Amino acid sequence: MADVALGKENYVPPPAEVEDVELPHAHSWWTRYVFCQDAKVIAIQYSLTAIAIGLVALVLSWLMRLQLGFPGVFSFIDSSQYLQFITMHGMIMVIYLLTALFLGGFGNYLIPLMLGARDMVFPFVNMLSYWIYLLAVLVLAASFFLPEGPTGAGWTLYPPQAILNGTPGQGGGIILMLASLALFIIGFTMGGLNYVVTVLQGRCRGMTLMRMPLTVWGIFTATVLALLAFPALFVGAVMLLLDRLLGTSFFMPTLISMGEQLKYGGGSPILFQHLFWFFGHPEVYIVALPAFGVVSDLIATHARKNIFGYRMMVWAIVIIGALSFVVLAHHMYVSGMNPYFGYFFATTTLIIAVPTAIKVYNWVLTLWRGNIHLTLPMLFSLAFIVTFVNGGLTGLFLGNVSVDVPLSDTMFVVAHFHMVMGVAPIMVIFGAIYHWYPKITGHMLNETLGKIHFWITFLGAYAIFFPMHYVGLMGIPRRYFDVSDMNFVPPSAHDLNAFITVMALIVGVAQIIFLFNLAWSLRYGKEAGGNPWRATTLEWQTPETPPGHGNWGKELPVVYRWAYDYSVPGAKEDFIPQNVPPAAVRAA
Amino acid sequence: MGVALVFVLVAVGSVLFHVFSPWWWTPIASNWGSIDDTIIITFWITGIAFTGVVVFLSYCVFRFRHRKDARAEYEPENKKLEGWLTIGTALGVAAMLAPGLYVWHQFISVPKDATDVEVIGRQWQWSYRLPGKDGKLGKSDVKNISTDNPLGVDPNDSAGQDDIIIESDDLHLPIGKPIKVLLRSIDVLHDFYVPEFRAKMDMIPGIVTYYWLTPTRTGTFDVLCAELCGVGHSQMRGRVVVEEQEKNQAWLEQQPTFAQISARSKTAAATGAPRP
Numbered sequence: 001m002a003d004v005a006l007g008k009e010n011y012v013p014p015p016a017e018v019e020d021v022e023l024p025h026a027h028s029w030w031t032r033y034v035f036c037q038d039a040k041v042i043a044i045q046y047s048l049t050a051i052a053i054g055l056v057a058l059v060l061s062w063l064m065r066l067q068l069g070f071p072g073v074f075s076f077i078d079s080s081q082y083l084q085f086i087t088m089h090g091m092i093m094v095i096y097l098l099t100a101l102f103l104g105g106f107g108n109y110l111i112p113l114m115l116g117a118r119d120m121v122f123p124f125v126n127m128l129s130y131w132i133y134l135l136a137v138l139v140l141a142a143s144f145f146l147p148e149g150p151t152g153a154g155w156t157l158y159p160p161q162a163i164l165n166g167t168p169g170q171g172g173g174i175i176l177m178l179a180s181l182a183l184f185i186i187g188f189t190m191g192g193l194n195y196v197v198t199v200l201q202g203r204c205r206g207m208t209l210m211r212m213p214l215t216v217w218g219i220f221t222a223t224v225l226a227l228l229a230f231p232a233l234f235v236g237a238v239m240l241l242l243d244r245l246l247g248t249s250f251f252m253p254t255l256i257s258m259g260e261q262l263k264y265g266g267g268s269p270i271l272f273q274h275l276f277w278f279f280g281h282p283e284v285y286i287v288a289l290p291a292f293g294v295v296s297d298l299i300a301t302h303a304r305k306n307i308f309g310y311r312m313m314v315w316a317i318v319i320i321g322a323l324s325f326v327v328l329a330h331h332m333y334v335s336g337m338n339p340y341f342g343y344f345f346a347t348t349t350l351i352i353a354v355p356t357a358i359k360v361y362n363w364v365l366t367l368w369r370g371n372i373h374l375t376l377p378m379l380f381s382l383a384f385i386v387t388f389v390n391g392g393l394t395g396l397f398l399g400n401v402s403v404d405v406p407l408s409d410t411m412f413v414v415a416h417f418h419m420v421m422g423v424a425p426i427m428v429i430f431g432a433i434y435h436w437y438p439k440i441t442g443h444m445l446n447e448t449l450g451k452i453h454f455w456i457t458f459l460g461a462y463a464i465f466f467p468m469h470y471v472g473l474m475g476i477p478r479r480y481f482d483v484s485d486m487n488f489v490p491p492s493a494h495d496l497n498a499f500i501t502v503m504a505l506i507v508g509v510a511q512i513i514f515l516f517n518l519a520w521s522l523r524y525g526k527e528a529g530g531n532p533w534r535a536t537t538l539e540w541q542t543p544e545t546p547p548g549h550g551n552w553g554k555e556l557p558v559v560y561r562w563a564y565d566y567s568v569p570g571a572k573e574d575f576i577p578q579n580v581p582p583a584a585v586r587a588a
Numbered sequence: 589m590g591v592a593l594v595f596v597l598v599a600v601g602s603v604l605f606h607v608f609s610p611w612w613w614t615p616i617a618s619n620w621g622s623i624d625d626t627i628i629i630t631f632w633i634t635g636i637a638f639t640g641v642v643v644f645l646s647y648c649v650f651r652f653r654h655r656k657d658a659r660a661e662y663e664p665e666n667k668k669l670e671g672w673l674t675i676g677t678a679l680g681v682a683a684m685l686a687p688g689l690y691v692w693h694q695f696i697s698v699p700k701d702a703t704d705v706e707v708i709g710r711q712w713q714w715s716y717r718l719p720g721k722d723g724k725l726g727k728s729d730v731k732n733i734s735t736d737n738p739l740g741v742d743p744n745d746s747a748g749q750d751d752i753i754i755e756s757d758d759l760h761l762p763i764g765k766p767i768k769v770l771l772r773s774i775d776v777l778h779d780f781y782v783p784e785f786r787a788k789m790d791m792i793p794g795i796v797t798y799y800w801l802t803p804t805r806t807g808t809f810d811v812l813c814a815e816l817c818g819v820g821h822s823q824m825r826g827r828v829v830v831e832e833q834e835k836n837q838a839w840l841e842q843q844p845t846f847a848q849i850s851a852r853s854k855t856a857a858a859t860g861a862p863r864p
Contacts, residue, residue: 079819154816160793161776166711166818253794254730257775258711261733269777269792303652305660309670334779336771336790336797339696343689350685357637357677358670364641365669367648369661374591374653382591382645386598389641393634396681400688402695403626406613406786409779409814459598466602470611475783477814480822487810488614488783496611567660574659 013205013558023119023550035131037123038549039108042130044440046104049130053137054097058508060089069501071484071494080168082481083152087169088144090155091177094283095184096137098425102290103188103226104133106432107195107219109440113539114216116204116557116579118550120194129194132187136180143169143176151177154479156280159251159272163244165258174244178237185230185237195223204538206559210314211578213537213563214307217314218293221321225282225289228325233279236272243267273335277328285324287421289317291428292359295381297563298431299363301535302378303370304574306564308362316355323352333404342401349399353392360389371567371574375533376450380431383458384424390462391420394469412472415465423461430457430514437518438532442545443525449517453510460507464500471496536577537563592650599642603635617784617805617830619766622694624786626687633680695787698800702766705759708739709771709778709791712820714811715739716759720750720845730774730793736853740774741846749847752840758827759811762836763803771797779814782828790815803830 026032036042064085067077077085108126112119120126143150151169153162161167162174169177199220203212212220239250243264251272252264300307307313329337329345363385372378394416398404407413430453437445472478474489483489483497531540543553557579565576571585616624652660704725706717717739719725726741726748733740738755741748761767771780773791781788784807787799811826831839844852 079822083816083819083821152819158777158816161816161818164776164818166776166820168819253792255775255793256710256730256733261731268794303660304654306662306664308663309665312665312670334788334790336792336795339692342692342696346688346692347685350681350688353681354674354677358674360641361670361673364645364648365666367645367652369663370648370652371655371658371660372649372653374649379591382595382649385645386595386642389638390602393638396634396684397627397630400626400630400684402623402688402691403630405695405788406620406623406627406783408788409781459594462598467605467609467611470605470609473613474611475614477781477812477822479816482822485810485825486812487808490610492610564664567662569662 020118020556024123025549035127037119037127039112039120039123039126040440040547040549042126043105043108045130046100046108046133049134049137050097050101050105053092053141054101055511056141057089057092057097058511060085060092062505062508064089065501065504067481068483069498071482079481080152081149083154083479084150084168084173086479087152087155088140088150092140093422094155094287095181096140098287098421099188099226099283100133101429102287102425103195103219103223104130104191106215106290106294107191107223109436110215110539111195111198111219112202113542113547113551114213114537115199115202115207116538116552116559117198117202118552118556121198121202122194125190126194129187129191132183132190136183136187139176139183140180143173143180146172146176149173153177156273156276157240158276159240159243159269160253160255160257160264163240163252164262175241178241178244181237182234182241185234188226188230192223192227195219196227204556204559207578210311211559211562213293214296214310214313214317215290215293215537217317218289218291218296221317222286222289225321225324226286229279229282229286232275236275236279239275240272270332270335270337273332273337274328277331278325280331281328282321282324284417284421285321287425289321291384291425292317294432295384295428296363296366297537298377298381298428298435299366300564300566301435301533302375302381303367303372304566305366305370306562306566308365308368309358310562310564312358313362316359319355320352320359323348323355327352327399330399330401330404333401334408346399346401350396353396353399356392360385360392375434376445376447376454377431377435377533379451379454380427380434380458383454384427384431387419387427387458387462388424390466391416391418391424395420406475407472409477410472411476411478412469414478415468415472418468419465423465426461427458430454433518435533436539437521438528438545439539439542440546441522441525442528443521443523444528444532445517445521445525449513449520453513453517456510456513457507460503460510464503464507467496468500471500531577534573534575536565536575538578541577541579589650589653592646592653595642595646595649599639599646603639606631606635614783615805616786617782617803617807617809618786619802619804620695620786622687622691626684626691629687630684633684637680695799698768698798699766702768702800704770705761705767706739706770706772707759707780707791709773709780709813709817709824710775711818712813712824713756714759714780714824714826715756716754717741718752718754718840718843720752722747722750725770726751726846728772733774736850737846743850749845751846752843753846753849754843758808758829760829760831760836760839761803762833763806763830765833766800766802768798768800771799776817777815778817778824781812781814782809783812784809788814806830806832 151173242248249267252267254265330349708715726745771791813824
């Protein structure tokens with residue numbers, strides 16, 4: 001199919017439809033680095049904020065693992081704090097790190113550059129999006145400083161317990177959490193509309209939808225999902241806030257809390273779960289689809305081969321995105337909803353495995369007869385495939401309604417979703433940072449440090465979460481502060497828990513190597529040049545590296561081919577950038 | 589070479605861990621062996637898929653790693669191959685889904701002769717209510733709950749008078765008889781979970797949920813709460829004893845009925861606080 005304008009020797013690109021407009025250029029240090037409207041700066045602001053709050057969540061995971069691995073040894077961790085750690089760890093990692101980094105970080109940096117645009121279409125709103133996100137992060141972080149601490153309701157915030165006595169952070173923590181979520185969603189909507197409109201309206205000449213790199217397809221589809229899914233969480237959060245503050249009963253039935261009859265009545269706790277998972281399941285794909293897209297481009301570039309089955313890959317992304325809205329209740333098989341829903345949701349859930357599996361086949365088939373350079377981005381991509389296949393397959397256990405019954409609410413679930421939406425996407429994030437850092441800074445990251453970081457992170461994370469499935473298979477529930485006194489658990493299980501904790505500490509500490517590399521290479525890294533990976537996509541063809549404001553100098557690029565012209569027979573080089581006209585290839 | 593080897597070792601190591609590690613599910617004590625069987629089928633299919641993909645990936649890394657002057661092949665797509673892979677995957681998925689749905693159908697079809705057993709969750713303890721001689725549980729409502737009537741049994745419902753109330757004690761169940769477990773909560777979400785029974789269902793204030801099972805093995809088993817219910821979640825433990833019919837009958841006869849408990853508290857009120 002090789003979508004090239006070949007055979008059109010005298011192809012003349014159509015004239016630009018819209019005139020170039022002057023961008024809001026920075027005139028001072030403040031508008032250049034702080035209140036900046038350049039998507040690339042906003043991307044870096046998003047990324048650094050997300051990584052910073054993510055490090056907080058990483059430390060929280062250590063604390064909870066210390067309790068599980070060595071119960072009773074760390075007396076400063078009590079049951080309330082344990083619940084606060086798991087809640088904040090989960091919410092930060094899913095929303096404030098992964099969502100923000102993939103969409104706000106990679107989306108902002110890559111969409112305009114990969115599509116040959118000068119910037120996002122609404123630069124001011126884009127800037128606002130970041131500042132509201134930052135505010136949401138600060139509101140969330142503020143809850144750590146409340147006298148009774150942040151909420152410990154679990155990241156799913158299920159009522160009634162989320163807003164009742166008996167749950168830590170019932171006073172202020174839950175209020176700040178819900179307020180922060182609402183802010184996040186407002187901020188995200190501003191950014192999200194920007195990404196969608198830029199993809200639909202801001203592409204340069206010749207960049208048809210079916211020539212877009214899969215990275216853009218992934219981020220674009222994920223953003224559409226997020227724009228449709230986040231409102232459900234928004235209303236859920238607002239309604240829960242009303243229940244908590246004004247005494248409404250959206251989610252609160254008649255109940256007796258701590259021996260006292262409360263004034264609530266008539267509400268439905270399950271309604272919240274439906275709203276939550278209407279957001280929560282697409283959220284999995286909001287994180288996964290950008291990862292799918294990015295990893296496709298990393299594999300193609302570093303295996304010097306076109307991505308196998310590009311059209312199938314695009315359709316798989318779109319189909320997975322659509323199906324993700326009709327599988328929500330597979331999180332609720334044992335929630336007490338009408339049991340007949342189980343048939344429907346198990347069927348839709350297992351159907352989603354088919355397009356997902358096709359994506360996996362196409363990644364490994366891209367490697368087949370490739371010319372595989374084992375660079376850091378390639379290593380992380382391979383690690384992604386392994387961890388994603390592993391985590392995806394355990395999803396077939398939990399998605400298959402009756403199999404879910406014994407496994408749900410156990411550590412098996414924790415192991416599954418960490419492998420599939422924790423480890424796997426983070427492998428892609430690391431691969432992507434090693435891949436694009438040279439474009440962002442003009443310097444390569446240090447390869448030796450990178451390899452040490454890769455092996456510890458990949459093998460360590462696998463050693464954490466693979467055995468954890470078996471902790472759950474034994475029947476140990478999740479969210480348990482105290483896992484002692486279970487007669488059905490052999491004593492050796494506690495050794496396994498200790499092992500997992502030690503691995504978690506090692507993998508966490510290894511991230512210091514990565515952070516050091518980021519800082520060190522900024523100054524001492526090898527000069528990268530404009531296109532160190534010899535890649536085809538437009539962001540590597542900018543006149544300057546790092547690209548200046550407006551990206552393209554005087555003239556916008558024109559695209560003549562798809563993003564995957566690697567190792568084209570007859571061409572001299574093993575890559576042809578998207579903006580090289582067919583005549584130039586023939587001449588060379 | 590080294591990289592490919594490590595990836596193969598990850599796959600092989602995972603399989604060996606699965607086969608040889610001592611960590612496996614606890615022996616079953618209910619009729620839900622069919623759930624275990626479905627898990628085994630799923631392990632086989634997913635295990636083969638995982639090993640296949642990772643070994644293929646490792647082979648590619650080994651065989652097609654960069655060499656000087658090497659060039660990748662140019663093959664944008666292969667409709668036939670993609671078609672076959674789709675069909676193969678769909679068959680594998682169907683082979684897991686079919687038993688899964690079949691077992692789910694059994695799981696939600698309660699046999700007619702099942703005895704009701706009510707489990708009530710509250711922060712952070714378990715209580716139980718069993719039908720008395722009439723074989724029926726009386727009506728109940730959160731609004732009836734008081735210190736004398738901790739489970740909220742309707743005092744005006746005659747069917748409830750002989751209900752057996754068990755508070756802060758073990759639940760005893762007869763072996764070999766199907767049981768419909770009715771699940772109620774009076775405060776927040778809970779989940780009555782006995783790992784040996786394999787069954788699980790959330791308890792929600794305001795509605796009654798259920799599952800059913802037939803105990804198949806005598807013994808004493810841990811009861812855990814499987815849905816986060818606040819600070820005491822991991823301490824919300826109990827025990828269930830599965831025993832022979834006669835033993836169970838004898839135990840039942842020693843347990844207080846709702847009528848006895850209310851009478852007891854009435855006399856206590858009469859003697860303890862005489863009218864002035």
